[in-house]
Amino acid sequence: MIAIIDYGMGNLRSIHNALAKVDGNPVIVSDSKSLSDADADAVVIPGVGSFGDAMRNLDPFSDGLFDLVDSGTPLLGICIGMQVLFDKSEESDAAGFGILAGDVIRLPGGVKIPQMGWNELTIRQDNRDSDLLAGINDGDFFYFVHSYYCVPEDERVITATTDYGVDMAAVVEKDNIHAVQFHPEKSSKKGLLILKNFVEMVK
Amino acid sequence: MLAKRIIPCLDCDLGVAQGRVVKGVQFKQIRYAGIPWELAEEYDRQGADELIFLDITASHERRETMAKVIEKTSENVFMPLTVGGGIRALADARIAFNSGADKVSVNTAALKNPDLINDIAKYFGNQACVLAIDAKRRYGREPGREMVDTPDGECWFECSFYGGREFTGIDAIKWAIEAEERGAGDIMLTSMDRDGTKDGFDIELTKAISDSVNIPVIASGGCGNPEHILEVLRDTNASAALAASIFHFGEYTVGEVKECLRDGGVHVRL
Numbered sequence: 001m002i003a004i005i006d007y008g009m010g011n012l013r014s015i016h017n018a019l020a021k022v023d024g025n026p027v028i029v030s031d032s033k034s035l036s037d038a039d040a041d042a043v044v045i046p047g048v049g050s051f052g053d054a055m056r057n058l059d060p061f062s063d064g065l066f067d068l069v070d071s072g073t074p075l076l077g078i079c080i081g082m083q084v085l086f087d088k089s090e091e092s093d094a095a096g097f098g099i100l101a102g103d104v105i106r107l108p109g110g111v112k113i114p115q116m117g118w119n120e121l122t123i124r125q126d127n128r129d130s131d132l133l134a135g136i137n138d139g140d141f142f143y144f145v146h147s148y149y150c151v152p153e154d155e156r157v158i159t160a161t162t163d164y165g166v167d168m169a170a171v172v173e174k175d176n177i178h179a180v181q182f183h184p185e186k187s188s189k190k191g192l193l194i195l196k197n198f199v200e201m202v203k
Numbered sequence: 204m205l206a207k208r209i210i211p212c213l214d215c216d217l218g219v220a221q222g223r224v225v226k227g228v229q230f231k232q233i234r235y236a237g238i239p240w241e242l243a244e245e246y247d248r249q250g251a252d253e254l255i256f257l258d259i260t261a262s263h264e265r266r267e268t269m270a271k272v273i274e275k276t277s278e279n280v281f282m283p284l285t286v287g288g289g290i291r292a293l294a295d296a297r298i299a300f301n302s303g304a305d306k307v308s309v310n311t312a313a314l315k316n317p318d319l320i321n322d323i324a325k326y327f328g329n330q331a332c333v334l335a336i337d338a339k340r341r342y343g344r345e346p347g348r349e350m351v352d353t354p355d356g357e358c359w360f361e362c363s364f365y366g367g368r369e370f371t372g373i374d375a376i377k378w379a380i381e382a383e384e385r386g387a388g389d390i391m392l393t394s395m396d397r398d399g400t401k402d403g404f405d406i407e408l409t410k411a412i413s414d415s416v417n418i419p420v421i422a423s424g425g426c427g428n429p430e431h432i433l434e435v436l437r438d439t440n441a442s443a444a445l446a447a448s449i450f451h452f453g454e455y456t457v458g459e460v461k462e463c464l465r466d467g468g469v470h471v472r473l
Contacts, residue, residue, distance in 0.1 A: 011300050011301050011303070013274075013277060013301070013302075013303045014277060014281070014303060014305070017277055017278050017281075017303070018281055021278075021279070021281075048328075049328070112417055112418065112419065112442075114329070114330060114388075115205065116330055116388065116389070116419060117205050117206060117208055117252070117419070117442065117443075118205070118206045118208065118252055118472045119204065119205050119206065120204065120206075141206060141472040143282065143283060145330045163204060164204075164205060185281055186281060186282055186283055186305065187281065187282075188247060188281050188282050191281055192281060
């Protein structure tokens with residue numbers, strides 16, 4: 001069972017449908033107690049809302065989340081669900097989970113903000129063995145909607161980048177932690193392939 | 204690099220059980236094109252970047268039918284889905300989002316109550332609020348209007364509402380700028396002069412609006428062939444182009460349009 005954390009900031013139908021489509025057996029978990037009790041094989045932090053609101057609403061889930069992460073359970077963060085894994089964001093005074101070291105900063109001037117639309121991935125040369133990106137090629141497009149982006153302290157966690165005014169982390173991975181800045185659940189076949197790869201990892 | 208988007212538009216008649224996609228000519232004559240979610244799946248296969256479902260019956264009783272159409276579509280189609288037509292209040296937007304829509308587009312209700320744009324942006328995010336503008340050329344200089352030079356003479360653009368049946372006296376360029384300030388995430392810009400004609404997009408209109416705002420503009424109205432889409436995406440700052448009939452009736456696939464764009468130097472997802 002893959003737990004999708006419902007932190008009350010938008011509908012989760014798309015990510016639920018997409019995980020169901022790739023046989024991920026998704027369950028939406030709306031209260032923190034059931035996350036701690038749930039026998040989750042994996043956990044997804046979906047991408048809705050702003051950093052401060054997301055951290056405030058995720059706070060009750062944090063004990064359960066840290067337990068799962070510490071026990072090696074695969075985690076997938078999507079969009080804002082990626083950003084909250086880092087230490088802090090320019091968007092808010094709220095602290096992030098700090099599961100990955102680094103900051104979240106605003107997209108540079110000179111481009112339309114938010115970035116909204118399909119952009120290409122470039123896979124990092126030294127991370128071509130990423131299981132999450134199996135079957136994904138350089139130049140494949142994914143759907144992005146965001147105004148801030150993650151800058152990991154350790155560049156080696158970046159498995160793929162995208163270029164929008166700046167070359168930025170689009171996929172980061174470290175042990176059981178996986179995170180994507182784009183929305184795989186809105187990225188058609190290639191997005192489903194990434195979710196399928198995540199589901200395979202869990203099995 | 205961010206790709207220019209190709210967006211098939213499904214005009215939905217929800218007066219029948221499953222809903223059906225229809226296409227009008229200059230907001231009037233109607234042709235039947237298919238079941239909404241079946242067409243949506245076909246456009247996904249063809250490589251569409253986004254889909255817009257417009258309720259052309261637009262009455263409260265039919266909200267539930269649209270919700271079903273979106274629920275059904277979102278089981279198998281994984282790309283951004285926009286619902287428009289009949290979004291009058293936050294409650295209508297909420298029904299659309301809960302059924303699986305990512306964005307709603309508003310026109311009439313926003314012209315009557317501009318705060319609706321702020322409210323949708325506040326509760327669901329800027330990216331979730333598309334402002335639809337149906338604009339018509341008005342030739343001849345008028346004080347207080349944003350005048351634009353065209354091959355047919357100087358004109359301004361007037362916003363229409365109620366599906367093109369009534370005019371507002373509101374200047375489309377000024378309204379687009381205000382909508383951006385209020386939090387709209389996209390502007391879906393339809394030329395009433397071109398809609399259904401297949402004569403090509405209104406380049407002057409699209410250029411004027413896309414140069415006036417920083418949010419993406421979706422060009423709409425008048426698409427008759429892939430070259431028209433190439434023209435509007437190459438010669439204006441539009442971020443996306445919308446078309447209906449050239450796709451619905453099998454004249455061109457989305458893939459064929461994108462190949463034409465790529466060959467013309469426009470960056471697309473292929």
